[in-house]
Amino acid sequence: MNVRSLPVEQLVEMSAAGDRRATGRLLTIVERGGPDADHITELTHAFSSRARVVGITGAPGAGKSTLVARLIAGLVADGEHPAVLAVDPSSPLTGGAILGDRVRMSEVESVAFIRSVATRGHAGGLALAIPGGTRVLAAAGFDPIVIETVGVGQVEVDITAAADTTVVVVTPGMGDAVQANKAGLLEVADVFVVNKADRPGADDTRRDLELMLELSHVTGQEDATYRPPIMMTNSLDGSGVGAVAAAISAHRLHLVESGMLADRHERRARFEVATRIQARLDITVQEALAGDDSMSLIRAVAAGQVAPTTAALSIFPFSPVL
Numbered sequence: 048m049n050v051r052s053l054p055v056e057q058l059v060e061m062s063a064a065g066d067r068r069a070t071g072r073l074l075t076i077v078e079r080g081g082p083d084a085d086h087i088t089e090l091t092h093a094f095s096s097r098a099r100v101v102g103i104t105g106a107p108g109a110g111k112s113t114l115v116a117r118l119i120a121g122l123v124a125d126g127e128h129p130a131v132l133a134v135d136p137s138s139p140l141t142g143g144a145i146l147g148d149r150v151r152m153s154e155v156e157s158v159a160f161i162r163s164v165a166t167r168g169h170a171g172g173l174a175l176a177i178p179g180g181t182r183v184l185a186a187a188g189f190d191p192i193v194i195e196t197v198g199v200g201q202v203e204v205d206i207t208a209a210a211d212t213t214v215v216v217v218t219p220g221m222g223d224a225v226q227a228n229k230a231g232l233l234e235v236a237d238v239f240v241v242n243k244a245d246r247p248g249a250d251d252t253r254r255d256l257e258l259m260l261e262l263s264h265v266t267g268q269e270d271a272t273y274r275p276p277i278m279m280t281n282s283l284d285g286s287g288v289g290a291v292a293a294a295i296s297a298h299r300l301h302l303v304e305s306g307m308l309a310d311r312h313e314r315r316a317r318f319e320v321a322t323r324i325q326a327r328l329d330i331t332v333q334e335a336l337a338g339d340d341s342m343s344l345i346r347a348v349a350a351g352q353v354a355p356t357t358a359a360l361s362i363f364p365f366s367p368v369l
């Protein structure tokens with residue numbers, strides 16, 4: 048059967064019953080956006096906060112994909128059904144290519160669902176494709192869902208708006224921890240990983256992180272009862288990866304016990320709703336600008352005959368109450 052010709056209602060049913068091609072097709076539609084994607088969102092919305100969602104972020108080459116492949120291999124070994132959404136066009140996440148024979152990835156991939164999210168289209172599209180894809184995977188019975196994103200300097204997706212637990216991966220080397228700090232990753236990390244701990248300087252990187260955490264602790268953090276742990280890993284041989292999995296679970300437990308899980312779910316929901324409103328506003332603004340009257344007003348602004356403030360109000364006469 049060709050899943051391409053099937054209506055989304057049927058695809059959602061098949062996906063829930065374990066049909067992986069149907070799940071893949073749903074993800075493709077969600078990535079593309081549009082009315083069918085919205086329809087899928089309506090059919091799966093009950094799963095918005097059903098699965099555990101873990102974000103893994105860090106600079107390109109930090110070893111995120113290698114770590115993720117290890118983590119999901121461990122989850123599968125524990126009897127879980129994890130899925131991965133990787134937003135990293137530079138290195139598509141296929142376990143076989145990443146870990147070779149070190150882990151039997153073909154076995155892992157027969158249980159887990161691994162997907163590289165295509166980043167075609169505008170940034171808002173990606174911001175919606177992530178929660179949409181997460182929901183499709185949750186409705187298909189996958190849990191937890193791991194989202195890999197490139198997070199330093201070239202943030203495409205605010206991972207904290209998509210995940211309940213955020214893992215920030217850094218590597219030993221001059222100022223990597225400092226870079227992460229500058230990129231704002233220190234505040235968003237629930238778990239730190241110093242990956243490539245087999246390389247020189249790993250302890251220095253850990254110390255840098257500890258110092259910066261100490262400072263941010265003094266200046267006051269969101270949650271005084273939780274301190275993000277710093278884990279050391281070698282994702283090539285897998286050492287330390289089990290401890291990372293335990294730290295992720297411990298953070299989850301903290302969210303549940305402190306009642307903060309509901310806050311994280313609300314943060315995700317607010318971001319998704321806001322992104323949808325913004326996307327509609329963008330289209331409305333573009334349409335307003337495309338009219339003949341708008342064109343001549345813009346020309347008048349360019350010629351210095353009309354103030355931009357006047358033109359903006361005239362083209363789009365809706366104001367927030369100030």
Ligand SMILES: Nc1nc2c(ncn2[C@@H]2O[C@H](COP(=O)(O)OP(=O)(O)O)[C@@H](O)[C@H]2O)c(=O)[nH]1
Pocket residue numbers: 105106107108109110111112113114135138242243244245246280281282283284
């Ligand atoms: N020495 C060492 N190399 C690693 C480790 N983890 C990953 N790598 C290598 O680092 C490179 C980038 O890894 P990748 O997982 O694609 O990084 P990503 O861009 O963050 O997803 C690859 O050549 C990996 O084999 C590690 O713990 N130690």
Ligand SMILES: [Mg+2]
Pocket residue numbers: 111112113135138195
């Ligand atoms: Mg990667």
